[in-house]
Structure formats: C-alpha cells, structure tokens
Amino acid sequence: MLDVSAGNDWSLVRVWHAPIHNLGETHWPMAGFLYGGAIGAAEVAWRASGDSFARRHDHHAAHTDAGVAG
16 A cells, blocks of 8 residues: 555555555545554454453453462
C-alpha cells in the first residue's frame, strides 16, 4: 500500500495489485484501519476473533482469584 494523500495521513492510498505485480492506479479513501505498529500473528488472530480486552481480563482475573495463574 502506498500513501498518496496530500497531508501524508494515509487517508488516500494506492493498493498492490498482484496480477500486474504493481500498485493499482486507483486512489482509495481510507479511514481508521491502520495500527500504530507491527503486530504479530497472535494479535491478528485475537482481533479477528472479536474477543474484547474486558473478557480477557475477566477470564484472567477469575483464574488468578481461584489460585490458577494465566
């Protein structure tokens, strides 16, 4: 992906198009999908699962309170 926005804010991008092995010519508007840094496969899977931090925290707290770590 290539930022082509006037303000260099990733609000407009060109996207890699595999069949031509190059960036496409279309400028696509973008909003709110980029993360601040690289994330690993586990983080991608967790975000895709729809799990929330609150549910993960509650699960951890319940096990910790019961004397089970993790």
